Amino acid sequence: MAQKFEINDVEVWDGNYAVSQALRQAQVDVVAAYPITPSTPIVESYGSYVANGYIDGEFVMVESEHAAMSACTGAAASGGRVATATSSQGFALMVEVLYQASGMRLPMVLTVVNRALASPLNVRGDHSDMYLGRDSGWIQLDAFDAQEAYDLALCAFPIGEHLDVRLPVMVHQDGFTTSHKAQKVLPLQDEEAYKFVGDYVPVDEMLDFTRAVTHGAQTEEDWHFEHKAKQHKALMDSRKVIDETFARFKALTGREYKRVETYMIEDAEVAIVALGSSVETSILAAQQLREEEGIKAGVIAPRVFRPFPYDLIRDTIDTSPLKAIAVLDKSSPGGAMGALFNEISAAAYTTSNRPLITNFIYGLGGRDYSVEEAKRILKEQKAHADAGHITTPIQQFSGVRGPKLGFFETKRS
C-alpha cells in the first residue's frame, strides 16, 4: 500500500512535475525510461515516488529509448498500466516501437516534452519530435501550459484505455517553455484523481495464464491492410471518447477542454493557428491588435493533433467570418508545407468561405516567438484579407536572420 503524498489545493509546479504527479495519481504500474532533456524530471520524479513508497509500481531502467518503449509495450501487453516520457532524439529512437504499440492496440501514456531534432544538436523546444509521431497511430494531445499538461495526462489514461479505443496516447508540452516554467497549478486530490482515471481493464493480457494469447503476429498482403484499416477507424472514432472524457473532466474540475480551442474567433476576420505555448502569445497579440488597431483577430489551437479535428476546424471556419488564416509550424518541414498547414488547408477546403491560408515556419530550435511577431503575422493576414488574395509567398520563414525566405506563390495573371 502506497504512502499518502501530501498535496495542496494550489501548487506551484512546472510542466514536468505536474505530469509526474498525474502519473503517480493514475497509479501507473510500470515506467520504463531512458531520461533525456528536457523530459528527465518526469521519470526522475516517478522513480523517486517508487523509491520513497508513494506508489506501488516498477521503474525499469533500460539502455535506450528504443528499449524503453519496447519494455513499455511488453508491460502493456502483459496487462499493466504503463507510461514513460521522452523528447527529441529519444523520441526518434522510439519511433519504430511506437508503431508496434499502436498496431498492437496497447494503451499507454507517453508524455513528450517537445524538443528540436538534431542536427544541429539543440535541447530547446520545437515541434519536430511531435510531428515525427504524427503517422504512428497514437492519439496526440497538446498541452499549452503546466496546468493543461497535468490535466491532459490524467485524461490520457481513460481515453486510451477505453474499450472502444484501446490506443496509446501522447501528451505533449513544449520543452522548457512549459516543462521548466513553474506556474500555479490546481491539482486534484489523489482519491478524486484516481476515481476519474479509473481502474485499468486489461484486454488479451499475457499474464492471464488461463487464456493463451499471441501478440505481435506477422501479417502479409492478405491480412495487414484489414488490421491497419481497423486501427485507423479506432483512432478516428476515438474523437467521441475524447469529447466524453473532456466533458467528464469539466464536470469534475470546471476546466473545459475541446479538441479545437478557439479564442475570439466568432467575429474574427483574421486568425493564427498554432500549437503549444505559442497559443498564449498569439492570444495576447490578437487582443492587442483588437484594442490598438481594431483588427478583428482570433486564434485557433488544435488541442488534439491526432486524430486531427478536421470536423471542428471545418465547423469553426464555416461559422466565422474568417478571410485569412496564418498557420504556424514549429518544425522544419523538409521540402513541403508545414504539417499543420496541410491539415488546416484540407479542412478549410471543405468550407464555403475558403479563407486565404499561408504558412509560417517559426520558432525552430526554441527561437523565441514574441507578441510583436504574432502581431506582424496577423497584420499580414489583414493585408491578404483586404486585397482578396495572398500578397506574399504562401510559405514564409518567420524570425530567421538574413534575407526574407519564402516559397510558392499564388499564380496571378
Place this chain on the structure above:
Amino acid sequence: MSQNVPGTPKRGLRELGAEEKVGWDEVTQGVAINPFTSPTTENVAHVRPEERDYSDFNSYTATVASWRVLKPVYNRDICIDCQNCWVWCPDTSIISRDKQMLGIDYDHCKGCGVCVEVCPTNPKSLLMFDTNEELDVALSQWPEKKKKEK
C-alpha cells in the same frame, strides 16, 4: 501433408479461404491471436499437438512453408531414432513420438537442411530433394553406405 503421419486435416486460414471472407471489421483487435479455441488447458504442454484444441488462427494449422525450395526426405529403414534432428530443427517440424521418429511436418518445414546436417547415420536417414519430388522416387534414389576411406 506430413510424411508418414496419419493425415492431420488442413484447417489453416488459407485453406478455409478466410482472407477472402474476413473484412477489416472482423479481424481481431491489435492482431491479438488466441492459439486455442477453448480456454487453454494450463497443462497444454502435456497434451500431444495433434490432440490440442488449436484455433484456425494458430500457425500449427496453417501452411507457412510456401517458400521452401528443397525438402528433407526421411528414410525409416536407416534411422536409429537418435532424436538429433528433432533437437536441432528450428521450426519443430520433425515429428517424433515416444522417442520414435515419425516424419516431417511439411506444412512448417522451410527446408533449411539442419536435420540432414546433424543426422549421424551412414548413409544419412534424411536427405534434401527438390520440394516437388515424389517421396517414393526420392527413396528409390537413396545412396549406399559409404566405406571408410583408408
